[in-house]
Amino acid sequence: MxxxxxxxxxxLLGGLYALYATGLSLMFGIMKLVNLAHGxxxxxxxxxxxxxxxxxxxxxGVVLALLLSLPIMFGVGYGLQVGFLNRTLDRDILPPLIVxxxxxxxxxxxxxxxxxxxxxxxxxxxxxxxxxxVASGISIGTVPLVCFASAVVxxxxxxxxxxxxxxxxxxxxxxxxxxxxxxxxxxxRRLFAIAAGIAMMVCAVAALYLGLRANFDPTIGPxxxxxxxxxxxxxxxxxxxxxxxxxxxxxxxxxxxAQINPEWQILTGHLAFLVILVVRPRGxxxxxxx
Amino acid sequence: xTNRISGVSRRGFAKRSIAAGVAAAAAPTWTSTxxxxxxxxxxxxxxxxxxxxxxxxxxxxxxxxxxxxxxxKGGLKIGNATRPVEVVVKDSQSNPNRxxxxxxxxxxxxxxxxxxxxxxxxxxxxxxxxCEIEGVPCISTxxxxxxxxxxxxxxxxxxxxxxxFSYTYHFFWGLEDVIAVYTNMWxxxxxxxxxxxxxxxxxxxxxxxxxxVGFPPVLDKKGYKLTDPGRYRNLTDDFTAQINAFKxxxxxxxxxxxxxxxxxxxxxQARQQGFRPKVASVGKALLFPVSVETLGDAGNNLSSExxxxxxxxxxxSLTGLSAKQVADAYQQSSGKQWTQPIxxxxxxxxxxxxxxxxxxxxxxxxxxxxxxAATDLDTIVGKVHWGQKxxxxxxxxxxxxxPLVGGQWRRAANGKYDIVITDNKTAPSIPVGGQMQPxx
Numbered sequence: 001m002x003x004x005x006x007x008x009x010x011x012l013l014g015g016l017y018a019l020y021a022t023g024l025s026l027m028f029g030i031m032k033l034v035n036l037a038h039g040x041x042x043x044x045x046x047x048x049x050x051x052x053x054x055x056x057x058x059x060x061g062v063v064l065a066l067l068l069s070l071p072i073m074f075g076v077g078y079g080l081q082v083g084f085l086n087r088t089l090d091r092d093i094l095p096p097l098i099v100x101x102x103x104x105x106x107x108x109x110x111x112x113x114x115x116x117x118x119x120x121x122x123x124x125x126x127x128x129x130x131x132x133x134v135a136s137g138i139s140i141g142t143v144p145l146v147c148f149a150s151a152v153v154x155x156x157x158x159x160x161x162x163x164x165x166x167x168x169x170x171x172x173x174x175x176x177x178x179x180x181x182x183x184x185x186x187x188x189r190r191l192f193a194i195a196a197g198i199a200m201m202v203c204a205v206a207a208l209y210l211g212l213r214a215n216f217d218p219t220i221g222p223x224x225x226x227x228x229x230x231x232x233x234x235x236x237x238x239x240x241x242x243x244x245x246x247x248x249x250x251x252x253x254x255x256x257x258a259q260i261n262p263e264w265q266i267l268t269g270h271l272a273f274l275v276i277l278v279v280r281p282r283g284x285x286x287x288x289x290x
Numbered sequence: 291x292t293n294r295i296s297g298v299s300r301r302g303f304a305k306r307s308i309a310a311g312v313a314a315a316a317a318p319t320w321t322s323t324x325x326x327x328x329x330x331x332x333x334x335x336x337x338x339x340x341x342x343x344x345x346x347x348x349x350x351x352x353x354x355x356x357x358x359x360x361x362x363k364g365g366l367k368i369g370n371a372t373r374p375v376e377v378v379v380k381d382s383q384s385n386p387n388r389x390x391x392x393x394x395x396x397x398x399x400x401x402x403x404x405x406x407x408x409x410x411x412x413x414x415x416x417x418x419x420x421c422e423i424e425g426v427p428c429i430s431t432x433x434x435x436x437x438x439x440x441x442x443x444x445x446x447x448x449x450x451x452x453x454x455f456s457y458t459y460h461f462f463w464g465l466e467d468v469i470a471v472y473t474n475m476w477x478x479x480x481x482x483x484x485x486x487x488x489x490x491x492x493x494x495x496x497x498x499x500x501x502x503v504g505f506p507p508v509l510d511k512k513g514y515k516l517t518d519p520g521r522y523r524n525l526t527d528d529f530t531a532q533i534n535a536f537k538x539x540x541x542x543x544x545x546x547x548x549x550x551x552x553x554x555x556x557x558x559q560a561r562q563q564g565f566r567p568k569v570a571s572v573g574k575a576l577l578f579p580v581s582v583e584t585l586g587d588a589g590n591n592l593s594s595e596x597x598x599x600x601x602x603x604x605x606x607s608l609t610g611l612s613a614k615q616v617a618d619a620y621q622q623s624s625g626k627q628w629t630q631p632i633x634x635x636x637x638x639x640x641x642x643x644x645x646x647x648x649x650x651x652x653x654x655x656x657x658x659x660x661x662x663a664a665t666d667l668d669t670i671v672g673k674v675h676w677g678q679k680x681x682x683x684x685x686x687x688x689x690x691x692x693p694l695v696g697g698q699w700r701r702a703a704n705g706k707y708d709i710v711i712t713d714n715k716t717a718p719s720i721p722v723g724g725q726m727q728p729x730x
Contacts, residue, residue: 002534005530005534006530006531006534009528009530010528010530013527013528016527017527109341112341112342112345116345116349117341117342117343117344117345117346117349118346118578118580118581119346119550119551119578119580119581119584120580120584121554121583121584121585121586124586126586126587128558128586129558129561129562129588130562131561131562131563131564133564139562139563139564140562141558141559141562141563142562143558143562144562213527213554213555213558214527214551214552214554214555214558215550215551215554215581215584216551217343217551219342219343219384220343220525220551223525224525224527227527251528254527254528255528255530255531258522258528258530258531258532259530259531259534261519261520262519262520262521262522262531262532263491263520263521263522265522265523265526265528265531266523266526
């Protein structure tokens with residue numbers, strides 16, 4: 001029974017990693033940009049949600065604050081892309097990488113200046129410690145379950161956007177061949193800005209669960225980023241469902257490792273990542289075999 | 291593909307940003323007074339983690355330093371001369387390498403007479419080590435003495451090689467005090483004596499969980515059964531394995547030394563998965579009221595070691611103000627709740643001032659060190675007196691212990707948490723505010 005519990009908890013943990021990773025995966029898939037400030041942007045979103053929640057009348061809940069934060073984070077993503085990242089995108093992948101590294105430092109210290117080093121948590125309503133008892137010895141926390149469901153909904157929604165809509169077609173075209181897409185009249189810079197905006201909206205959703213599961217402070221972003229990177233790579237670059245599967249693999253590997261010995265928790269996650277890199281260097285579901 | 295930026299030229303923007311950065315990065319030097327600079331000022335260096343993950347430890351620094359400079363604005367009378375006091379503040383950025391670098395800057399560029407440092411072993415150790423190498427006196431606090439003393443030894447694994455230091459002095463409490471405080475608190479609650487231990491793989495976790503100097507041998511002796519699933523990594527997102535181990539062992543007591551975000555993750559998951567101990571005494575995570583507040587109602591009756599509160603019956607040797615008055619002044623000036631490091635930051639300046647006044651010749655490092663070693667001062671955190679018998683012989687010279695008691699966080703009607711002292715067997719002079727209550 002304990003092993004069943006361990007695997008269920010690992011899968012739910014994978015949902016969290018997948019939410020952390022989806023924005024990263026999206027930005028890489030569309031503009032080939034590795035965003036090193038991704039973790040810090042999630043923390044930024046968490047602070048935005050905290051501030052909004054404190055402005056709303058008490059009791060209206062964090063979900064409303066999240067909904068209000070979505071357009072703000074879209075604006076942040078759009079602004080960063082237009083103001084900075086678009087200016088650095090070129091054949092050379094290094095300048096945007098370094099710019100996002102700079103963002104990471106600026107966001108951390110900016111938040112520290114404004115919000116101090118106090119650790120924060122999203123306003124609580126009591127459901128963060130609620131759980132469903134499935135069988136004896138197995139109880140599933142409500143928040144992890146809702147978090148996993150959110151990851152599935154977010155990824156399904158993004159896939160619909162990318163494969164079923166006009167703007168999604170433009171995303172795919174630009175991702176495949178930016179020069180030709182431009183010849184067809186697509187303004188790739190505007191498109192990139194929209195993609196960055198959407199990625200930041202996903203960050204806001206991830207921030208909600210970051211703030212519900214544990215407390216956060218301005219400097220905690222990078223620590224949460226490593227598993228997100230691994231999830232993206234295990235799943236295959238550019239594939240969003242792959243990112244979810246990748247997150248689940250890392251999550252289950254970690255909880256199973258920890259069940260054997262807590263000292264192995266992180267190690268087994270990394271080992272699973274290495275094994276998949278060796279067996280399938282392009283990840284499990286790479287977007288194209290080219 | 292090249293980009294032209296309209297409006298602001300890229301170079302101009304870069305120049306301006308750099309200028310702003312340099313201005314912001316310049317270390318503040320605060321002088322006590324606009325003295326006619328006839329007598330050479332005494333310079334104190336102060337290193338603390340003002341930014342980064344440890345910044346909560348340094349939050350009260352500006353308040354303490356401003357208050358201190360106000361007190362000594364007439365200068366310090368040392369021997370026959372009255373000399374103005376300057377404090378040069380440096381930020382360690384919560385990074386041990388950076389801490390060592392700024393300590394060196396204080397010594398070489400600012401030519402400070404004495405360095406004061408607080409804020410976990412990550413700050414005290416590199417700074418003290420630089421001072422020891424350069425022969426500059428240093429007083430430190432806010433780190434249990436074991437990681438400070440043993441962590442700075444050439445071979446921490448072999449007690450026979452441990453040597454005392456010549457220039458660096460430390461005051462705080464030790465692991466043995468935490469263990470005593472915790473077990474005293476647990477004895478007030480009826481439990482099955484089965485203890486779950488959460489020890490991370492870092493300096494503190496390894497020391498607390500150590501089979502020789504840590505919790506395991508003492509708990510064994512006192513009849514407790516410890517379940518220690520092993521060292522986990524900090525900032526973990528999942529504690530299912532630990533929770534299952536504690537549930538299997540039917541633990542009714544939880545202990546450990548856990549980072550605040552990890553404790554929130556653990557405590558939430560424990561409640562989700564039905565692990566509800568009667569007592570939880572945890573170090574580090576429950577230090578600051580804001581981190582307990584983040585737990586909501588689930589924070590009520592969590593317990594922790596207590597180094598200093600406004601109810602401690604001590605007063606400042608500098609200003610004569612009581613612990614309560616100092617804490618109230620902080621709350622008034624910052625609008626924030628008091629925290630434990632305030633008392634210790636204040637005490638650093640008390641001890642420095644006392645030692646400088648007694649040093650025959652404040653220009654000389656050796657005179658200052660001799661005065662520090664001879665300190666016997668009642669400070670706002672209790673008596674500080676080096677060379678006492680309450681420590682193993684190798685540590686007596688450089689370590690002075692301040693009293694430690696245990697307390698429980700209780701939620702007030704306004705949602706704020708306050709710590710109530712529930713056990714004072716280790717320091718009877720500090721009044722208790724209530725009895726231990728089991729966690730609901």
